[in-house]
Amino acid sequence: MGKTHICRLRLWFVVVLSALSIAGGIGLCRIQPSGTKAGLIQFDVVSDLYLTSGLHANIVVFSRYWVCQEYYAISVVWTEPHGRGRDMRSQIVFSDETGFRMDSERHSDWVPLNTTYPKPVGERPPFRWGGGFYGGEDARFAEAQALARRVYASDLESIEKPKPGTGGVFEVNLPARPGVAARKPARVKVHARDDRVESMELFDAQQRPLIATRYQYEPGEGLPRLATLTAELPVRPEKLPGGGNVTITSRDRQWTHAVPDIDYVSHKGGRTCTVTYRDVSVGDRVLRLPVQVQVRRNDNKQLLRVARLMNFHRVNLDKEGVWKAAKEFGGLDSEYAAWVRLADTYLDHTPDLGPLRVDPNDLAFVRGLIAKYPVWERQSPPPPDRPQTERGAPDLDPQVAMQQMERRREAQKQEQAQRQEQIKRWREEVARMPRPERREIEPNDARVIRQLVAHYNRVLLPLTPEERRELRTKGGEIHRVIPESQRQIQEFRDKLREILQYHRHAPLPEDRTPEPDYYDRGLIRQLREHFEPLTQQQDRGLGGQLKAIHTLTRLDSMLKDYDAFERRVTRYLEMLRDAGLNEMYMVGGCLHIESLVRAGQYEKANRLLASWADRSATANDPDGIYLFCGATEGGKTCPWAAVQVLDRFLRKPGLSPVQRYEGLALRAIALDKIDRWLADSSTEENESLAAQTRWILKTATRAEIAQRAESAIRQAVLAWEALGEARWTEAKPYSVTSMPAQVRNMMEAPDATRLQETSAQLDQIVRRRTAQPGPAPRSREGGRPRTTR
């Protein structure tokens, strides 16, 4: 065999092996649905977020994305409605294989400023947040978990290709993957047909389901084209941090226990996530890309969030260029920073009371000041009589413990009845007690008292901004024990506060919002000229345009140019309407109407209210309307605006009895709230409430409101009674928001639905109005709304 022949033979081997590997590669690439490398893509996203915890009804986040196989960047340009703690705090995010970088100039007290977290980021720690606080930087763990759960075409190599036209179910154990620190799925179960995956389930090492995905394809020949991906995510185990080490001391010994983390769950009710895919032209190629993501609760199908992806196009930028583009798009420019300064000065004014003119350590002076304005000392209720109920640890035998509890319950009932009688007598005595006359605090005294309260607060809680941030990273709670040496200061501070609450004090000149000076008026006009064209600049996206409109409405308010304000709000509502953001139309429109009311522009507010309520009632479904109107009790939605929308909405035909009842109940709750405002003399002391009541009284008299409230409650109760079986199955008055945490835990009380919480509120109103004191609806039975007749 000649040398040339051997060379030819080697060449043939190489050619055959190459062909086989290419064929194998083509085979892998044809498994659908799988990705295809496509360079750097830029697109915009509008995310509609429905919050169920009662913080806010609905927020919309506008952001721009840059994504390729190796890295991605996100830039949040705007959150609607803006302010009042609703903004998306994460502003700019960049992630590649080396790190997760975040920046937020607007919220630097919440999100670390220009910080990179190196990868791997490690395990997500136990969830330490509460009360609505959350550090956005923890999103890096969500990304790590998503990457650790990815499935690759190479994972499915061992699957035998089913015969054409047939399908099969295959199970594959997933090996560890280089570059992925802790791969979460250990096993995948795939239902495949031809070259496409019909469904896929992932399980972790303990065989717990992680996700079940179903794929639907466009009908037709050729390469399968994914139409929708539906993923079901189960309720997820969650760890809450334990209590550290706890030492217990008994009579003769002492021992220490480490309190372990608490087992809890997130994603209650599970999640169903549906992703819609479409052909999108990007440069010279057509890519199959996600265009909409919708997330619902799995158990009750409640819509939680929708993201719409749009304006896809290819860009040529390197990593640094992408970071720069993201900063430019969502960051703060000099004009916006100037606007923030003006808004802080002329709209969100914080009075500067100047330096303290008295010596805060002059105890004789402070005591004299306190004596000058005597307040009615709050009386403590008499101590309860020594309980006769047997105490002590329950027996270890559950039967005996049960009998003990039964005996205690009976004894406690009697004790409670006695105690109630005692408290009633005490209240009557207190009501007869003489009280110091409420008087006007002299302006100079009012200033000194406020200065002293602020000074003592600084002494008692001397927190620098850095310390506040430090406290936040520990979980957002401030626990501070006041040392004995500062007890006197604390006592003075509390008494001075009571003086401010008990007596009347007129606003000081420093409280008045200043008028813009000549220089700032010029600056405001310049800024109006700068932002005006930005409301129509297409490359800023809808979020950037809304940001410009919002800025302009605030500048109009500074100049008290309410004609321009009204025009811009009309334009703003048209933009939301055209974008199909119907819930946001309701929320954003209501906030602007409230701004006009606060400014005393009742005629303009009423004009806007009528068209806004008409459109809101027409364009929204019951869920959207009731989520918005249900926020009146928490103070987020103006009740008069809610009544206008509900009046119109309830005239719609086709509402089911339960839907109609819920609308009537919410209307009754809103009218009862207004009725209480009008009857309460302290309403005038709250500027915002006083403005709203004055506005309402321009349209209706107090007697008319009282009559409407009475009638609305009666209608709602009748609608409830007419529900039949659904009164107790769907609309049972049941509230967990009013239940102490310990009681909820002890009873393992299930969460209440929105309708049950609404019924519980109505029940409370009926109880209050019929003057029959009683406990709140109980977790198991619930109270029954009674008619007011």
Add this chain to the structure above:
Amino acid sequence: MNPKQAVVLRTSLCTALLCVLLCLGVGADESANGLPPALAHTYEARTPAEQMTTTRHLFADFHMVDISLEVREVDDFLLTPALLVQEAVSDGVILTYPEE
């Protein structure tokens, strides 16, 4: 069946019956104690450490946690479009849904 086999069978049946009765008895005892579920867990805790864990569970304010968990879902959802598109423009990745 010889006598030895009969004895084995009888003993086995009696043992099985006894087990069933015992299980039913325990079940009845558990269900009849009537204590609120979470409180019952604290009684069932055998060691001081277990009692501490169940007591801590009893006093935790999960409603406050739920509010923050909702905020976390919303915050983490910001990444979802990026991760979905990244899968679609990456070679060899099967399209699925990211965690959030």
